Amino acid sequence: MKALLGAVALFAAALIGRPGGVNDAAIAGEGYPARLSEFGFFTDLAARMPAQGLFRYDLDTPLFSDYAAKERYIYLPAGARAKYDPDGPLDLPVGAALVKTFGYTVDGRFKPLETRVLLHRAGGWVPIPYVWNAEGSDADIRRAGTRIPVAFVDPSGERHAISYAVPNQNQCKDCHGLAGRVTPIGIKARYLNHGGQLEKMLAAGMLDRLPPDAPRVARWDDQAAPLDARARAWLEINCAHCHNPRGAASNSGLFLDLARTDPEQRGLFKRPTAAGRGAGTRDFDIVPGVPDASILLYRMESTDPGIAMPELGRATVHKEGVALVRQWIESMPKSAPGR
């Protein structure tokens, strides 16, 4: 009886302790909370109303995830600030979290499918996937990932019915792993530096500084921006988390980060390493001027799991991204491989 009363008291204290606030102990602790609600990231979970300390952001050029819409938040504990970094992700303190909800608009309403949280704990960043229940009232932990049948209409009006993949925890690490450590990808100054986002973070005391020359990527679908900048921004955000010297595709030798200058490392007349049938009948990752001879495009245009790139989270072709990269390769002057 005493134990029961104790449990009730604890439960009540937990509720009272965070009236609509974020449960910092759940972020920094060791465990895997069973439900998304336990973090208190949202004051009204069904409406996904963010709690205090959550900052909504988006990326000028985002990762394509089967045309899913994404609601992204940075959470910083009270008084904490992110450290500006000109190249890498903003440096968030232990206790911070990234909260990203994926879903589709169904009958004019956003329907959440999954929320991925990235928790900054003392031992490093920890990813956990949560899958929303049918009522949309809460989301349950799914460390092993799952699949959800989804039907939606893409921006061009085409209908899709796919098996949507929620990644397992290791698959989270596949993309977020950098030299063996889990690392945020999108929260780099160059992806956030638009629409006054960084200025707002600075004004809210969430960012330590913001130099006037903070970098900014091209928006991939901004027709006014240079083609090269748009295509390379798209390739970086969609590919470079693995295709960099410290990422999951380090052994490929194909590196698609924006800072890369070596033409062969960027794919120009680069032969495949371990692509297997992913290479199709093509010899090089990029053949300047000839998109249909370029392995890069072959893999972007496929949905076969043995061919498609990225390897995870893509059951559909990003037609608009393909068109961009096609145009980009087409625009390169034709040449021959050198010796």
Added chain:
Amino acid sequence: MLRFCALAAVLLAATPALARDIVVEAGPNAQERLQSALLDARPGDTVRIGAGRFELTDGLSLDVNGVTVRGAGTERTVLSFKGQLGAGEGLLVTSDDVVLRDFAVEDSKGDGIKSKGADRIVYKNVRVEWTGGPKATNGAYGVYPVESEDVLIDGVTVKGASDAGIYVGQSNRIVVRNSTAMYNVAGIEIENSGLAEVTGNLAAHNTGGILVFDLPALPKRGAGYVLVKGNRVVDNDTPNFAPPGNTVATVPTGTGVLVMAENDVSVTGNELSGNGTANIMVVAYRQPFEDKGYDPYPRNIRLAGNKHGRTGFAPAMPGGKELAAALGGTLPPVFWDGTGGDKVRLVGDDGPVLALGLALGAGIETAKPQLIKLDNAAPSPWRTFKLPAAMEAAAK
């Protein structure tokens, strides 16, 4: 009572250090149950996969150090990826000190089992197979350790890979032994690696039996000291079914052992026969490349004490038929493109050797074919290695 509680507390505290068995049986929802076990495992634990077929829809992955994944046998525990919808491989291992044994992976859409940056990994009694036979639509690699230090592949069987059955890339200290590679494009391939022993294996009915490659433009270059000894490399006669863009797509059907651009390779005491192009080929890297510092020549290659059976009866490389006709119908057991000349230092007692005298990058039409006898010179100094004892113990 107090003492009992204290004892219980000690026991409880000690529990995490004790190795546990996490048992996963066949049945519905295998994907999530098996993946959950791989996530829940702690160092020292064994994930025991029961007998039966596991129908999987996605790749599985393990990222915990020191875990053993053990089935009930390569014919009894089958992980089938026939219905796979995503991920680039069947099973991905990214942690150290992992032992994989006694199970099979079938029909993965991409690679069978990949281990990346997974040091001291042991593959023991594992089967990877594409059950529809050799097809270009099969996955690329059967077992695929890459960027790893200390790799043991023992008693593994791979069939049907559209690139290499057993492929070890960009790694150091590698043992591939007592394994079987059949009906793959390349049976066993050691690529851009250093210190490897490929011994006592059977490579049969592949396009090429055993390949030792060093390729340009990869983060790690080959470091040589690859020993290919005591293998049976026979009847490698499966027409090349690799997608054309790949390096192995250029391997002529009927190749026994192929050494390309690697240094310090010893091919000795093997039984080679039924390889229609050549039992042993030694060649330079012939494609254009921009990788400065890359050495396209094979160097310090020793071919000695091999038992050569019937070979050279169906040469599949460009110009091969014409060469064979000029030499009385068949090619000799050893083929050397001659590129690099004396700096290759090709020695041993195998032969005769057909040398083409090709300049780097020159076409076959410029060949100056001649039969030569190797100089049976003393081998150049060799570097040996031993895998950690714990790996050998895990493979018992």
